Amino acid sequence: MKGPLDYLARWPLRLWLAMVGAFLYLPLLALVVFSFNDSRRITVWRGFSLRWYAELFDDGELVAAFGNSLVIAASSTLISLILGTLAALLLWRFRFAGKAPLEALLGLPIVVPEICLGVAFLVFFTAIVPWPTELPWPLNLGAIIIAHATFSFSFVALVVRARLASFDGALAEAARDLGAGEWLIFRDIMVPHMVPGLVAGALLAFTLSLDDFVITFFTSGPDTITFPIKVYSMVRFSVTPAVNAASTLLILLTAGLTALALWLQGADIAKQAA
Amino acid sequence: MTKGSPIIRFEGVTKRYGKVVAVDAVDLEVREGEFFALLGPSGCGKTTLLRMLAGFEVPSEGRILIDGQDVTQVGPNKRPVNMVFQNYAVFPHMSVADNVGYGLKVDGVPSGERTMRVEEALALVKLDGLGSRRPDQLSGGQRQRVALARALVKRPRVLLLDEPLSALDAKLREAMRTELCQLQAQVGITFVMVTHDQDEALALADRCAVMNRGLLQQVASPSDLYEFPASRFVADFIGSVNMLEGRLVVDEPDHAEVAVAGIAQPIFLDHGVTGAAGTTLWLALRPEKIELHKATPAPPALGDAPAGRNAVAGTITHVAYLGSESLYEVKLPDGQKLKALRSNLTRWDQEDFALGEQVWLAWHACSPAVLLS
Numbered sequence: 001m002k003g004p005l006d007y008l009a010r011w012p013l014r015l016w017l018a019m020v021g022a023f024l025y026l027p028l029l030a031l032v033v034f035s036f037n038d039s040r041r042i043t044v045w046r047g048f049s050l051r052w053y054a055e056l057f058d059d060g061e062l063v064a065a066f067g068n069s070l071v072i073a074a075s076s077t078l079i080s081l082i083l084g085t086l087a088a089l090l091l092w093r094f095r096f097a098g099k100a101p102l103e104a105l106l107g108l109p110i111v112v113p114e115i116c117l118g119v120a121f122l123v124f125f126t127a128i129v130p131w132p133t134e135l136p137w138p139l140n141l142g143a144i145i146i147a148h149a150t151f152s153f154s155f156v157a158l159v160v161r162a163r164l165a166s167f168d169g170a171l172a173e174a175a176r177d178l179g180a181g182e183w184l185i186f187r188d189i190m191v192p193h194m195v196p197g198l199v200a201g202a203l204l205a206f207t208l209s210l211d212d213f214v215i216t217f218f219t220s221g222p223d224t225i226t227f228p229i230k231v232y233s234m235v236r237f238s239v240t241p242a243v244n245a246a247s248t249l250l251i252l253l254t255a256g257l258t259a260l261a262l263w264l265q266g267a268d269i270a271k272q273a274a
Numbered sequence: 275m276t277k278g279s280p281i282i283r284f285e286g287v288t289k290r291y292g293k294v295v296a297v298d299a300v301d302l303e304v305r306e307g308e309f310f311a312l313l314g315p316s317g318c319g320k321t322t323l324l325r326m327l328a329g330f331e332v333p334s335e336g337r338i339l340i341d342g343q344d345v346t347q348v349g350p351n352k353r354p355v356n357m358v359f360q361n362y363a364v365f366p367h368m369s370v371a372d373n374v375g376y377g378l379k380v381d382g383v384p385s386g387e388r389t390m391r392v393e394e395a396l397a398l399v400k401l402d403g404l405g406s407r408r409p410d411q412l413s414g415g416q417r418q419r420v421a422l423a424r425a426l427v428k429r430p431r432v433l434l435l436d437e438p439l440s441a442l443d444a445k446l447r448e449a450m451r452t453e454l455c456q457l458q459a460q461v462g463i464t465f466v467m468v469t470h471d472q473d474e475a476l477a478l479a480d481r482c483a484v485m486n487r488g489l490l491q492q493v494a495s496p497s498d499l500y501e502f503p504a505s506r507f508v509a510d511f512i513g514s515v516n517m518l519e520g521r522l523v524v525d526e527p528d529h530a531e532v533a534v535a536g537i538a539q540p541i542f543l544d545h546g547v548t549g550a551a552g553t554t555l556w557l558a559l560r561p562e563k564i565e566l567h568k569a570t571p572a573p574p575a576l577g578d579a580p581a582g583r584n585a586v587a588g589t590i591t592h593v594a595y596l597g598s599e600s601l602y603e604v605k606l607p608d609g610q611k612l613k614a615l616r617s618n619l620t621r622w623d624q625e626d627f628a629l630g631e632q633v634w635l636a637w638h639a640c641s642p643a644v645l646l647s
Contacts, residue, residue, distance in 0.1 A: 176350050
């Protein structure tokens with residue numbers, strides 16, 4: 001039987017597919033494999049070892065940087081989730097003067113080069129609103145959290161806005177007819193509909209924040225190092241398999257989160273089909 | 275409140291959208307316990323009228339009273355009415371039982387009583403035992419039952435139905451008609467239904483309101499609408515009709531005569547018409563009220579009209595065999611065409627008249643409906 005994926009049977013396409021896979025995933029695979037290498041040199045395989053992972057966890061600065069990254073990602077995700085959802089609701093629900101410019105502005109953080117945003121935040125947090133550096137942890141991360149929320153809330157808003165476009169207004173009317181006020185309609189009807197968008201938006205915001213380098217580079221100080229920045233500084237000293245190990249952990253974390261989100265959505269679909 | 279007294283009153287209700295008048299100065303009463311239908315072509319304002327009753331639209335002018343209470347400015351969540359939406363609007367993320375129980379939950383009905391009433395409502399619409407299903411596991415007909423149960427469980431004073439049968443296939447629609455009627459008799463709640471389907475309105479409703487371009491055309495029982503239409507619009511909209519334009523030539527208390535171009539003798543009516551001689555008026559003649567007779571030298575006599583009246587000769591130009599009946603299109607000598615419907619009472623009746631055959635058309639003096647507008 002001819003199926004939609006039948007074109008995969010032809011060899012030029014198979015070759016093409018294999019090459020795409022190779023170029024995409026071989027570097028990652030090499031990185032992961034050599035993180036288990038029992039050698040200081042990354043290019044020669046000397047046997048399996050977990051010593052670089054042990055070294056990572058002994059490195060207090062790296063662990064602290066990782067902690068910073070998680071706190072920043074979690075906080076900026078929460079903020080951008082709230083702001084982004086509100087922005088999406090505003091654009092979906094109301095008609096008002098200046099709606100079109102606002103919608104365009106919302107996409108700006110996505111298209112503006114990150115380097116420009118980085119410089120802008122640097123100027124903003126040093127000259128215009130200096131963020132106090134001597135605050136106790138994790139308040140000293142505030143500047144980075146704000147910077148991350150600023151660009152990731154656009155992604156949340158766009159994803160949630162797209163989800164809202166498929167909302168059937170009759171459902172809200174039905175709830176209203178049954179006695180629900182605005183708040184109950186929002187909680188019982190709108191939010192359940194938005195959930196896939198909220199999950200996708202949160203995941204985007206979290207991963208964007210976790211691996212952001214450019215903007216963070218301009219807004220972090222000596223006490224507010226994040227994981228990507230720490231890895232970068234490690235590379236500048238020497239390229240050891242410890243960098244590989246650190247990167248592997250980052251890949252594991254983001255892949256795990258993506259899998260979790262897919263599983264959540266899959267479970268939702270399965271529940272509806274059951 | 276006793277059955278038959280007014281439960282809903284529209285007083286001079288007008289709804290404008292910018293310059294467009296969707297509903298124009300409607301005065302209307304719906305009686306307690308009746309099945310009322312709002313009927314009209316799309317865009318006639320019937321849905322707007324229903325939505326104003328539900329509270330989703332606020333009238334530009336006029337008042338709406340339910341049980342004597344002015345509800346014009348009351349929100350939809352605070353009115354004693356519930357609605358079955360056109361596409362049912364069943365909440366996709368809730369089970370059937372949660373859908374039905376939602377309105378009770380919002381009202382703060384304790385969970386024990388809620389479960390009981392939900393089960394009762396599901397039994398009422400014959401969905402017992404399906405409470406734990408998800409809406410996407412239900413057929414269209416079952417989803418509609420969920421929507422019905424969800425509205426009825428709140429025991430509204432009035433149940434509103436927006437095109438309730440339009441999304442169902444033909445067989446199911448017929449079955450649901452009967453069931454809706456039985457349901458209404460069982461719960462005794464006033465039903466107000468919007469439909470563009472005249473068969474549906476005639477079959478279901480105790481009384482119908484026909485609307486066109488925002489104006490109420492006629493409010494009457496289905497048979498009065500069909501047999502005694504108030505205007506050409508109603509006569510034409512409800513069922514099929516032959517519309518004859520004529521001039522009043524004789525008007526006595528016990529009979530009248532109307533001259534129609536193309537028909538030799540003035541048409542004889544068995545009742546008087548209050549109008550001046552020479553007035554232009556219209557005769558609405560339903561196809562099933564026109565008899566077909568074999569061509570004979572003398573016109574057939576039907577008894578209640580003088581000989582030779584209410585009969586006209588013509589040629590069959592088209593035959594549509596519809597199974598239970600056949601529709602014949604007959605061309606008169608002057609070119610105008612009349613439709614006549616004949617029941618196929620025996621299994622050979624459809625062979626009585628053939629295409630191209632010369633026939634007499636005849637009707638009783640009581641059959642044409644006289645229309646002045």
